[in-house]
Amino acid sequence: MDALTLSRIQFAVTAGFHFLFVPLTLGLAVLLAWMECRWVATGERVYLRLTRFWGRLFLINFVLGVVTGLTLEFQFGMNWASFSRFVGDVFGFPLAVEATAAFFLESVSIGLWVFGWDRVSPRIHALAMVVLAFAVNFSALWILLANGWMQNPVGHTVTAGRAELTDLGAFLANPYGWLKFLHTVFAGYIVAAFFVMAVSAWHLLRGSEVDLFQRSFRMAARFGLAASLLVVLVGDFHGSEVGKAQPAKLAAMESLWETGRGVPFYLIVIPDEGKEANALELFGIPKMVSFLAYKDFDAAVRGLRDFPREDRPPVTLSFLGFRSMVGLGFVFVLLTALAVWFSRRGAFKAPPLLLKAIVYALPLPYLACQLGWMVAEVGRQPWIVYGLMRTADAVSPGLTAREAALSLGGFTVLYGILALVGVYLLRKYAQAGPAEV
Amino acid sequence: MELSNLWFVLWGLLWIAYFVTDGFDLGVGILYPFLGRTEAERGAIRAAIGPVWDGNEVWLVIAGAMTFAAFPVLYAALFSSLYAAFFILLGALILRGTALEFRGKGTGRLWGRLWDGAFFTGSGLCAFLFGVAFGNVWRGLPLGPGGYEGSFFSLLNVYGLTTGLLFVVVFAAHGALWLALRLEGEAGGRARRVALRLWIAGSLLVLVFLVNSALYTHLYANYLTSPALMVLPALALASLFLQGTMIVKGLYGRAFAASCLVVALIFATAMAGMYPHLLPSRTAPPWGLTIYNAAAGEYTLRVMAAVALTVLPVVAAYQCWVYRVFSRPIKEEKIREEEGY
Numbered sequence: 001m002d003a004l005t006l007s008r009i010q011f012a013v014t015a016g017f018h019f020l021f022v023p024l025t026l027g028l029a030v031l032l033a034w035m036e037c038r039w040v041a042t043g044e045r046v047y048l049r050l051t052r053f054w055g056r057l058f059l060i061n062f063v064l065g066v067v068t069g070l071t072l073e074f075q076f077g078m079n080w081a082s083f084s085r086f087v088g089d090v091f092g093f094p095l096a097v098e099a100t101a102a103f104f105l106e107s108v109s110i111g112l113w114v115f116g117w118d119r120v121s122p123r124i125h126a127l128a129m130v131v132l133a134f135a136v137n138f139s140a141l142w143i144l145l146a147n148g149w150m151q152n153p154v155g156h157t158v159t160a161g162r163a164e165l166t167d168l169g170a171f172l173a174n175p176y177g178w179l180k181f182l183h184t185v186f187a188g189y190i191v192a193a194f195f196v197m198a199v200s201a202w203h204l205l206r207g208s209e210v211d212l213f214q215r216s217f218r219m220a221a222r223f224g225l226a227a228s229l230l231v232v233l234v235g236d237f238h239g240s241e242v243g244k245a246q247p248a249k250l251a252a253m254e255s256l257w258e259t260g261r262g263v264p265f266y267l268i269v270i271p272d273e274g275k276e277a278n279a280l281e282l283f284g285i286p287k288m289v290s291f292l293a294y295k296d297f298d299a300a301v302r303g304l305r306d307f308p309r310e311d312r313p314p315v316t317l318s319f320l321g322f323r324s325m326v327g328l329g330f331v332f333v334l335l336t337a338l339a340v341w342f343s344r345r346g347a348f349k350a351p352p353l354l355l356k357a358i359v360y361a362l363p364l365p366y367l368a369c370q371l372g373w374m375v376a377e378v379g380r381q382p383w384i385v386y387g388l389m390r391t392a393d394a395v396s397p398g399l400t401a402r403e404a405a406l407s408l409g410g411f412t413v414l415y416g417i418l419a420l421v422g423v424y425l426l427r428k429y430a431q432a433g434p435a436e437v
Numbered sequence: 438m439e440l441s442n443l444w445f446v447l448w449g450l451l452w453i454a455y456f457v458t459d460g461f462d463l464g465v466g467i468l469y470p471f472l473g474r475t476e477a478e479r480g481a482i483r484a485a486i487g488p489v490w491d492g493n494e495v496w497l498v499i500a501g502a503m504t505f506a507a508f509p510v511l512y513a514a515l516f517s518s519l520y521a522a523f524f525i526l527l528g529a530l531i532l533r534g535t536a537l538e539f540r541g542k543g544t545g546r547l548w549g550r551l552w553d554g555a556f557f558t559g560s561g562l563c564a565f566l567f568g569v570a571f572g573n574v575w576r577g578l579p580l581g582p583g584g585y586e587g588s589f590f591s592l593l594n595v596y597g598l599t600t601g602l603l604f605v606v607v608f609a610a611h612g613a614l615w616l617a618l619r620l621e622g623e624a625g626g627r628a629r630r631v632a633l634r635l636w637i638a639g640s641l642l643v644l645v646f647l648v649n650s651a652l653y654t655h656l657y658a659n660y661l662t663s664p665a666l667m668v669l670p671a672l673a674l675a676s677l678f679l680q681g682t683m684i685v686k687g688l689y690g691r692a693f694a695a696s697c698l699v700v701a702l703i704f705a706t707a708m709a710g711m712y713p714h715l716l717p718s719r720t721a722p723p724w725g726l727t728i729y730n731a732a733a734g735e736y737t738l739r740v741m742a743a744v745a746l747t748v749l750p751v752v753a754a755y756q757c758w759v760y761r762v763f764s765r766p767i768k769e770e771k772i773r774e775e776e777g778y
Contacts, residue, residue, distance in 0.1 A: 063538035066491065067531040073501050077516025078523055081584075088509020089733040096502040097744055099495065104752040107495045111488035112759050119762050162509075164734035396517035398584040407524045414528055418535060425542050 004395045006404035007079040010411060012377075014071045016370055017415045021065035021422075023369050026140060026185050027192025028058045029133035031223060035216075036126040045437070046212055051129075053434035054196065054216065059114060060425045064418060066107070071411065073099075079404065083384055083394035090156050090165045091146055098142035106135035140188075141181050148177020150385050151376070152245040163388065176245055179238040180376070186231040187372060190332050191365040193224025197339060198362040199430045201355035209433055214348045221339035228332040235329065236292070242379075243293040243301070246386055248311060249379035251304045252318035254289050258303040263289040269323075271315050276305055313381045321374040328368040335361060440738040441728040444507045445715075447745055449708040451503055453701045454753075455496035456567075456608075460700050461693075462490040464612020466533060466560020467605065468631065470553060472616065478624040479553065483537060485619040488763045490537060492756050494530070506741050510731035511715045518578055518585035518716075519570055522592055526566045533559030564608045565601040569593070572600025575707050576654050580718035580725060596653040603642040603703075610635035611700060614684070614693040621766050632692070633684050640677055643703065655717070656710030666709050673702035 001009075032054055039047035073095065076084050084091075109132040116125055149155075155170030156163045165171065200217035203209055243250045250256075255271040255278055256263060265288030270280040287297040294301070304312055335358060342350040384391040465486050473479035505512040516523055536556035540549065569592055576596045579586040613635055616628035647670065650656045660666050676698035683692035711717075718725035732738060 059538065060542065063491075063534055067534040070498070070530055071527050073498060074516055074523055074527060076505065077512045078520050079517070081513035081517035084505065084513035085510055088505050088512055089737045092502065092504075092506030092509055092512065092733070093737055093741060096499070096506040096741060097748075099499040099502040100744060100748050100752065103498055104492070104495045105755070108492040108752070108756050108759050111490075111492055112762065115484070115488040116762060119765075162734075165737045165740070168736075168740055396513075396520070396584075398517055399520060403520050407520070410524065410528060414531065418531070421535070421539060425539065429542070 001401060001405070003399045003401045003404045004392060006401060006408050007395050007399065008391070010079065010404065010408040011075065013408070013415070014068065014075060014411055015377075016373065017419070018065065018068040018072055019369060019373060020366060020419070021061050021068065022140075023184075023188035023191035023366070024061050024195055025058070025065050025136050026188030027190070027223070027227070028054065028061070028195065029129070029136050030189065031192055031196060031219060032058055033126070033129045033133040034219065034223075036129050040122050040126045046215060049212060049434045049437055050216055052437055053212075055113075056429050057195075057199075057426055059110075060422060060429065062110065064422050068415070068418075078407075079396055079399060080384075080394050081396035081398075083389065085162065086389055086394070087150075087163050087385060090149060090153075090163050090171070093165060093171075094142040094146040094149070098139050098146075102135050102139035102142060106132050106139065109135060137185055140185050144181040144184055145172070145174060145177040147376070148174045148180050151180070151380060152176035152241075153385055153388055158388065163385070176241055179234060179241050182234045183231060183238050183372070186227045186234060187365070187369050189227035190224055190231060190336075191369060193220045193227060193336065194332075194358070194362055194365045196220035197224065197336075198359045201350075201358045202430070203433060204350070205352060205355050205359070212434060214343065217339070217350070218343040218345070218348070221336055221343050224332070225336035225340045228329065228336050232329050232333060235326070240293060240295065246380065247302045248304070248307045249313055249318065249375075250293055251302060251307070252313045252315045252379055253322040253375060254293075254301075255315055255319040256289065256301060256303045257305050259300065259306045260303065261290065261300045262287040262298045263301045265289045265292065269319070271319055273315050310382065313379045318375055318379040321371045321378065325368050325371040325375060328364055328371070331361070332365060332368075440735060440742060441732040442713075443742060444732065444738055445712060445728045447742070448500070448503065448507065448715075449705065451496060451500040452708075453704050455493070455500050456704060457697045457700050458493035458496055459490065460564075460608045461611045461615040461696075462486045462493055463533075463560045463564040464608035464610065465616060466556050466612070467564060467609045468612055468616070468628070469560070470557050472613075472624050472627045472631070474624070476549070478622070480541065481620055481622070481624060482616065483540060483556075485616055487537065489760065491534070492759065494534070497530075503741070503745070507733055507738060508715060508726075508728070508731040509733055511726050514580070514584065514716055514726055514731075515574070518580070518587075519573070519592065521589035522566055522570055526563060526570070529559045529562035529566065531559075532556075533563060561605065564605045568601035568604030569597045571604075571704075571707070572597040574716055575600070575650070575656055575711065577717035577719035577725065579720045580716070581721045582724060586720065594653075596649050599642070599645055599649055603639075603646050606635060606639045606642050607700060607703070610639045610680075611693075611696045614680075614689055614696050617689040618693055619766055625766075629687070629689065632689075633681075636681050636684055639699075640681065643673070643677060643699075646703070650707070650710070654710070656707055659710050659712060669702055669709050670706045673699060673706055676702055 032051060035047050035054065036051045039051055109128045112120070113125065113128040113132060116128065149171065152174060153163070154174050155165060155167035157166050196216050197220045200213040200220065203213045204217065239250070242253070255269050257277050264284040264286045266281040267283035268280065269278050272279040290299040290301055291297045293299065304315065338354055339350065339358065342348070342354060380386055382390050382392065384394040465482060469479065469482055473482045504515070532555040536552045536559060540552035540556065573592050576594070579591065610632060613628045613632040617625060617632055620628060676695050680692050680695035680699055683689070683695055713728045714725060715728060715731050716726040
């Protein structure tokens with residue numbers, strides 16, 4: 001394999017691994033802020049115990065997100081020097097703001113929160129978690145504005161072979177970036193909701209700390225239902241934005257080959273990239289793709305054959321990734337709605353079957369996040385910056401295949417070990433249950 | 438071109454902020470196996486940097502991201518040229534961070550030993566490789582029309598290696614003084630005793646560095662044309678002298694403050710010699726990078742300067758406040774297992 005392919009695999013591995021931890025951080029910080037504020041407001045000790053129990057799990061996850069994020073920041077320069085040279089002017093800006101404004105707040109707050117129990121008042125301590133929850137989400141905004149620019153570049157001009165920022169307002173108002181941000185953080189809230197519900201359900205099935213885990217289950221279920229509904233809603237807007245900004249990606253997501261008006265949505269599709277057609281299309285809903293993409297039943301949707309071959313993304317991956325993610329989204333709405341219904345205040349009677357289903361459903365939101373990024377990044381190919389720069393032209397010119405292979409191997413081994421340790425510790429502390437305080 | 442001058446200074450200051458703050462964390466990691474003999478002592482040493490290391494590391498993230506935004510050409514050239522070195526550096530940073538978080542969360546001797554090893558190795562490698570990397574930046578890289586024309590091993594030249602060693606020893610002294618302030622008990626006593634020895638070794642390496650810089654680099658060219666710059670190395674040596682005096686007198690707070698100045702001024706001395714170069718080429722000077730050919734556009738530099746100058750003072754103040762909250766010394770018996778972050 002050449003340095004380009006290896007660098008692409010390395011980016012997928014390191015970014016995918018980073019994003020195993022980030023979503024939980026995004027959502028659990030918000031839940032923890034909610035729990036700790038309730039402790040400060042009500043003085044009920046159960047909320048303090050909840051905060052400390054979930055806080056410990058939060059920390060194990062948090063540090064893995066932080067250290068794996070370091071790789072991503074420097075990898076652009078290491079493996080993608082031509083990209084960095086071309087876009088640094090625009091792309092470096094949101095990364096720098098993220099580090100300065102958001103990441104700083106979160107890293108300083110986390111130290112205060114972990115070690116500050118006896119050093120600051122409960123109010124200040126709770127405030128540290130509120131700041132932390134704000135900061136991690138604020139971080140996500142800048143990172144996703146950066147990614148949003150790669151998807152839909154705005155606010156720049158290209159002079160002398162380099163993109164230069166010319167319009168800060170346009171960059172900051174990029175609808176693609178904002179929709180990505182909302183879609184991604186709500187997805188993170190779903191991960192956190194399922195994490196808290198699954199661990200709580202595991203304890204409830206064993207009858208340990210029933211009052212405490214009913215409370216965290218209830219909080220997470222409500223949080224999760226709201227997030228699941230919002231993800232679907234924002235996802236719909238986001239799909240329309242993709243249709244406007246990246247029609248080839250939309251066609252690949254739907255595996256649509258022929259351009260047409262009033263395009264139907266087939267429930268079951270098997271794409272055949274070789275024949276440039278679908279091998280199977282079953283159960284069509286008339287005009288649905290046109291409607292979903294453009295909110296108009298008769299809108300024209302461009303098919304893949306309308307795009308030169310060298311401008312088309314890989315269809316099967318984009319299509320399957322998108323379909324599975326959307327399917328999972330509706331599973332989350334259903335499961336969280338059931339969880340909210342059965343955990344109503346004063347009438348907590350979630351049947352063991354539901355609790356078990358939620359325990360086993362824990363990997364699903366993680367999977368949905370990975371699939372979402374797969375659609376976003378694979379679907380943008382062959383471009384690294386849509387319409388401006390191809391991925392093939394972005395790799396570091398001096399990078400050898402040997403160097404890239406060694407670093408890919410190294411990161412894979414190191415991350416594999418970290419994943420094992422992380423899962424082991426999360427499991428250990430999740431099963432141990434809350435300590436007395 | 439004034440903005441690129443401002444960014445040259447800001448860029449240097451960001452790295453200084455990183456080395457002054459995370460420098461003592463790295464030093465603590467290097468001293469960790471030698472100063473912490475019992476389980477309780479080791480816990481106390483980790484807790485001495487526990488609340489602050491993550492915030493300190495952010496200066497690195499900021500320095501990296503600001504390089505990307507303000508000098509994108511430098512960002513691209515530097516990290517792709519030193520690919521292998523930065524790959525190992527990232528691995529070391531990852532090990533150091535996870536070790537601090539996970540060490541206290543498992544049980545058994547093997548668990549403890551493995552993470553202790555990761556903490557020590559990660560910290561030591563980071564300090565050394567940052568020294569090697571900056572040593573080679575100051576010395577100049579073999580940059581030609583095809584980019585970097587060296588390998589990982591060509592970084593391991595005399596100047597790169599001695600600068601690596603300089604970083605290790607100066608950070609170790611810096612870390613010893615931090616522990617001298619923060620720890621009570623026997624481990625604290627050991628830190629106070631080792632500080633003087635490390636200071637002597639560090640002073641020798643500073644002299645080696647100043648001589649080597651004349652032999653292997655062009656860093657002194659600017660000093661010949663603008664002698665006023667001599668104030669930087671003069672202050673560096675004065676701070677070094679002050680640091681030693683304060684250690685001997687047992688005034689560790691002042692010694693630590695002097696140590697901060699030493700770290701900052703050595704780096705500033707080298708950077709003043711670099712101006713206006715960012716990444717000189719040893720082999721074909723026109724291919725080297727300067728603030729003129731590596732900077733982002735005027736508009737980006739202006740926006741970034743506005744962000745940096747308004748936000749950085751606020752976050753720095755927040756960080757200072759957190760340092761104050763944790764300014765009381767640590768008693769070994771008070772460390773709780775769960776606070777192993």
